[in-house]
Amino acid sequence: MDVDFTRVLVDGLRTGLGPVAAVYALAAIGLNVHYGYTGLLNFGQVGFMLVGAYGMGIAVSIHSLPLWLGIILGMLAAVALALLLGFPTLRLRADYLAICTIAAAEILRFVFRSSPMAEVTGGAFGIPSQVGGSGFSSGFYRLNPIPEGAYGIGPVMFSHTRLWMMLVAWLLVALAVVLVWALMRSPWGRVIKSIREDEDAARALGKNVFAYKMQSLVLGGVLGGVAGIVLVMNQGAMTPDQFLPQLTFFAYTVLLLGGAATVVGPVLGSILFWFILQAMDSLLRQTGFGSAALGAVRLAFVGLILILLMAFRPQGLLGNKQEMMLDA
Amino acid sequence: MSARMRAVVLALLAVAAVATTAGAAIASTPPDAGGDLVLAQGGETVRGVLRDGEGEPVPDVAISVATPDGEVVGETATDADGAWEVGLPAPGDYVVTLDAETLPEGVDLRDADRNPLEVTVRSAQNRTLIFALGEGAGGSRFLNSFLAQAVSGLRFGLIIAITAIGLSLIFGTTGLVNFAHGELVALGAIIAFFFNAPASVGGFGLTLILAGLIATVLSAAAGGAIELGLWRPLRKRRTGLIQMLVISIGLALLLRNALQVWFGGGSRPYYDYTIQQSLVFGPIRITPRDLIVMALATIVLVGVATMLQRTRIGKAMRAVSDNRDLAESSGIDVQRVILIIWVIGGGLAGFGGVLAGVVENVSYLMGFRLLLLMFAGVILGGLGTAYGAMFGSIVVGLITELSTLWFSTELKYVWALGVLILILLVRPQGLLGRAERIG
Amino acid sequence: MPETPAARVLADVEPRPGVPKPDPILVVDSVVRRFGGLKAVDVEHLEIQRGAITSLIGPNGAGKTTFFNLMTGFDRPDHGSWSFDGHDLSRVPAHQVANYGMVRTFQLTKALTRLTVIENMKLGATSQRGERFLPSLWPGVWRSQEREIEARADELLARFRMDHMRGELGGTLSGGQRKLLEMARALMVDPAMVMLDEPMAGVNPALTQSLLQHVKDLPGFGKTVLFVEHDMDVVMDISDWVVVMAQGRIISEGPPAAVAKDQAVIDAYLGADHGDESRFTPVSFEASAAAARRHDQEESA
Ligand SMILES: Nc1ncnc2c1ncn2[C@@H]1O[C@H](COP(=O)(O)OP(=O)(O)O)[C@@H](O)[C@H]1O
Numbered sequence A: 001m002d003v004d005f006t007r008v009l010v011d012g013l014r015t016g017l018g019p020v021a022a023v024y025a026l027a028a029i030g031l032n033v034h035y036g037y038t039g040l041l042n043f044g045q046v047g048f049m050l051v052g053a054y055g056m057g058i059a060v061s062i063h064s065l066p067l068w069l070g071i072i073l074g075m076l077a078a079v080a081l082a083l084l085l086g087f088p089t090l091r092l093r094a095d096y097l098a099i100c101t102i103a104a105a106e107i108l109r110f111v112f113r114s115s116p117m118a119e120v121t122g123g124a125f126g127i128p129s130q131v132g133g134s135g136f137s138s139g140f141y142r143l144n145p146i147p148e149g150a151y152g153i154g155p156v157m158f159s160h161t162r163l164w165m166m167l168v169a170w171l172l173v174a175l176a177v178v179l180v181w182a183l184m185r186s187p188w189g190r191v192i193k194s195i196r197e198d199e200d201a202a203r204a205l206g207k208n209v210f211a212y213k214m215q216s217l218v219l220g221g222v223l224g225g226v227a228g229i230v231l232v233m234n235q236g237a238m239t240p241d242q243f244l245p246q247l248t249f250f251a252y253t254v255l256l257l258g259g260a261a262t263v264v265g266p267v268l269g270s271i272l273f274w275f276i277l278q279a280m281d282s283l284l285r286q287t288g289f290g291s292a293a294l295g296a297v298r299l300a301f302v303g304l305i306l307i308l309l310m311a312f313r314p315q316g317l318l319g320n321k322q323e324m325m326l327d328a
Numbered sequence B: 001m002s003a004r005m006r007a008v009v010l011a012l013l014a015v016a017a018v019a020t021t022a023g024a025a026i027a028s029t030p031p032d033a034g035g036d037l038v039l040a041q042g043g044e045t046v047r048g049v050l051r052d053g054e055g056e057p058v059p060d061v062a063i064s065v066a067t068p069d070g071e072v073v074g075e076t077a078t079d080a081d082g083a084w085e086v087g088l089p090a091p092g093d094y095v096v097t098l099d100a101e102t103l104p105e106g107v108d109l110r111d112a113d114r115n116p117l118e119v120t121v122r123s124a125q126n127r128t129l130i131f132a133l134g135e136g137a138g139g140s141r142f143l144n145s146f147l148a149q150a151v152s153g154l155r156f157g158l159i160i161a162i163t164a165i166g167l168s169l170i171f172g173t174t175g176l177v178n179f180a181h182g183e184l185v186a187l188g189a190i191i192a193f194f195f196n197a198p199a200s201v202g203g204f205g206l207t208l209i210l211a212g213l214i215a216t217v218l219s220a221a222a223g224g225a226i227e228l229g230l231w232r233p234l235r236k237r238r239t240g241l242i243q244m245l246v247i248s249i250g251l252a253l254l255l256r257n258a259l260q261v262w263f264g265g266g267s268r269p270y271y272d273y274t275i276q277q278s279l280v281f282g283p284i285r286i287t288p289r290d291l292i293v294m295a296l297a298t299i300v301l302v303g304v305a306t307m308l309q310r311t312r313i314g315k316a317m318r319a320v321s322d323n324r325d326l327a328e329s330s331g332i333d334v335q336r337v338i339l340i341i342w343v344i345g346g347g348l349a350g351f352g353g354v355l356a357g358v359v360e361n362v363s364y365l366m367g368f369r370l371l372l373l374m375f376a377g378v379i380l381g382g383l384g385t386a387y388g389a390m391f392g393s394i395v396v397g398l399i400t401e402l403s404t405l406w407f408s409t410e411l412k413y414v415w416a417l418g419v420l421i422l423i424l425l426v427r428p429q430g431l432l433g434r435a436e437r438i439g
Numbered sequence C: 001m002p003e004t005p006a007a008r009v010l011a012d013v014e015p016r017p018g019v020p021k022p023d024p025i026l027v028v029d030s031v032v033r034r035f036g037g038l039k040a041v042d043v044e045h046l047e048i049q050r051g052a053i054t055s056l057i058g059p060n061g062a063g064k065t066t067f068f069n070l071m072t073g074f075d076r077p078d079h080g081s082w083s084f085d086g087h088d089l090s091r092v093p094a095h096q097v098a099n100y101g102m103v104r105t106f107q108l109t110k111a112l113t114r115l116t117v118i119e120n121m122k123l124g125a126t127s128q129r130g131e132r133f134l135p136s137l138w139p140g141v142w143r144s145q146e147r148e149i150e151a152r153a154d155e156l157l158a159r160f161r162m163d164h165m166r167g168e169l170g171g172t173l174s175g176g177q178r179k180l181l182e183m184a185r186a187l188m189v190d191p192a193m194v195m196l197d198e199p200m201a202g203v204n205p206a207l208t209q210s211l212l213q214h215v216k217d218l219p220g221f222g223k224t225v226l227f228v229e230h231d232m233d234v235v236m237d238i239s240d241w242v243v244v245m246a247q248g249r250i251i252s253e254g255p256p257a258a259v260a261k262d263q264a265v266i267d268a269y270l271g272a273d274h275g276d277e278s279r280f281t282p283v284s285f286e287a288s289a290a291a292a293r294r295h296d297q298e299e300s301a
């Protein structure tokens, strides 16, 4: 059997640098704020992505509001979700918080796909792409300043629309990285990290732990919301059933691969994760592996990565081994 | 009991079965499943016969079939016998809509939420769908449907309870929140499926009872193997609880998708499964199948409770769950107790999976869909207590099914999960759990 | 017998449970906390004198830690009220209690393992401009304050002879060092009152002396100290006043010498005399000091 390894490499690179990798980097940066720095075991990150995407989509596609306003509304929806979710759950232990947040994300998905909500959300079919330039993503592509054509190095080529998407997505990732870096070196970041270590100690020193956790939840949630917006912008359409719990699990894998509580860990993690996943896909396809089982094999593989990472290198690529070994 | 009533009940049950199947099919679509997932072979249809509450055929009712993207693939109207059939371009997911406007005077859909129906059609399948009709609201109709929903809620709750005991005991003894517990449920159901399937399709053709027994034993073995092969070594290396939680998520992804490769992405009923006439006890109607499921579940639950209460090993389990250090220092072999809990928990999960497969359908995703409800039940009862888990799970089952009396069936899990969050708002340690110490 | 100003003031106070003090900073009224059937804390009236060192002693399980939890907002009583420095503290959240100037340490230490020692210390400082979300993004707003805080932290670390550990992660410290760090960190808050829950437990005896000296110095800086201690020699040495708890109640209070002679106290300790619970006698003190040393060695090993 002939396997074209350049093809495998090119496929991997195209996806590793593509907009989807940027989406997961954003979602994982949000999780890094929650879990890596604050110790909040949020397993409902996909819920933030959902409300971000839908907030924007409903505003722009259904109510014909301008794109910029839609994006702001999408982010505000994520803020609202963080507040709504935070009040009952932020006082809970880590494991209860995990269960509650995953439940909340599933509640959102069920509600958004239900037919009584179809008027507002488009129901199970979601918000389709609209031809004729009235959909939310056409507004985005109209802003594309890049002249038509294909760009890239060697075999790794991108069309001008894809390049525009990538440019914006990775720019947002860069902004998020700088924001997290600036926050985490400050006294605010110190309080956040102390809450991860022991919230009672932080409380005894006069820190309003609940308020800080809420700020962290909002910040990471908005990053998740932006990730959701970029995700559907890239697709041009959205359905509730694309926001499954495994999106959150993917984002965790990305975060843990790169290294939790490191500033660029999620970015590196996402690029690597998608590179590996796509390269494997490409390899399996070329070896004639049945496409029906491919999706399942890929998910099983993610599960395996997650297990091995947590068991053998919980600090990820960039984390500090010594820190991980310390017991509380 | 009039024939009419019986027909209504049958229709209701059939609709419930179809609706759950449809829900399962929709939820089980893999995330990146494109049209290329299933090879088109042709010959697929959806069809059915429309009869009113009295069993009379209803002609000239418009029915249309569309893809999930809204593209209409076929339209038809029922003939003089009430029969209809629409040919499909390929296997896959479809949405079947009955045009309620075209129903004759005095005939309505029993449940307007069950129109349109979402279905998955397998290759070369002629899928039969039932739209339940009847006349507008009758006198004691609410009571009847209340009882019907209460029974199916109880049935569902009992199944959740069986699967949740292991989850709860494992948490109580090791502190592990096991996100991979649902996969043991699916494993049991799928093993039973293959032992039950006739030899012609690669199975062993055993009766479902025997197949279920084997599945329970093998799931118990799987539980023990996971404990010995994964969790015990991790505990020895003093892996943190949060780390283990994440590992359990990885394990869940791995197992679930391995099951998908093995079983396929669709959902199928057991081969022994047949639609049955329901038995009537006063105002309550129940099929023998459901009766058996509920009786088995109750017997097993009582058995587990007795075991925990009376036997040495049961007492040891509760002791370890109560206070691990104390149990250890009083000479209990904690590692052995944990292993036994995994074996029992795995067996119960697999058994619950078989029951769930009998009631609904078998699919690789069934465990994951049950998982959040198990968590809800376990937390409702207070994490780590077996009785709490039983109590909480039954409450969750009842909430789920009874909610459909007032709200859309599509939202039935929402209420159970909502209650979970509400309970934690009021009592962060669950209803029967204890508060933690500070300082 | 210490001859501190506070001890002289308290010399005129009658040694009986619930007695009023000339200048109380903490006043407690009928605070009750039940756990199921158990009354863990049942304090009718208690006043803590400002600027004094008060020891809270009692057998294990007497309710001392629970009492600390209640006073500092980490737990809620079934009923009762208390005020600190004129603030009514019933229903005030824990962090607010600290901001009013009452800071506690924990019996089970809470070193922040993945923060360095100096970061642990700086966390203690209150009213930091850089701890607010938006200002934290502009270093210009907080950098000068950060430098002041760091200088103060270094000074305190030097006083606690931990300056050489400045850059180590909290998680690498031994049990005794964690106790020291936690106490130093509490002082970074600059509180009017510190509540120390068994600060000496597990601390290397060589360090105990210097730690005691720090505690003794605190009233000189205008601070009030309430601390839980099992070692009677230590209690005798540094307390201006001693409060004795048993089974949730205050059974005795007075100057150290008077309490040591109180028959009710001796009975309470003898009553609870099983295992290592009674460390009231000098003999058991030796044993516990030895145990503490062992503990320390194990921790640092
Ligand atoms: N969260 C809790 N739940 C149940 N009992 C508790 C809790 N916290 C403390 N207790 C009980 O209250 C009593 C007082 O405990 P504690 O305040 O820790 O005593 P001390 O600090 O004086 O040794 C003990 O009997 C203890 O078992």
Ligand SMILES: [Mg+2]
Residues within 6 Å of the ligand: C064, C065, C066, C107
């Ligand atoms: Mg104590």
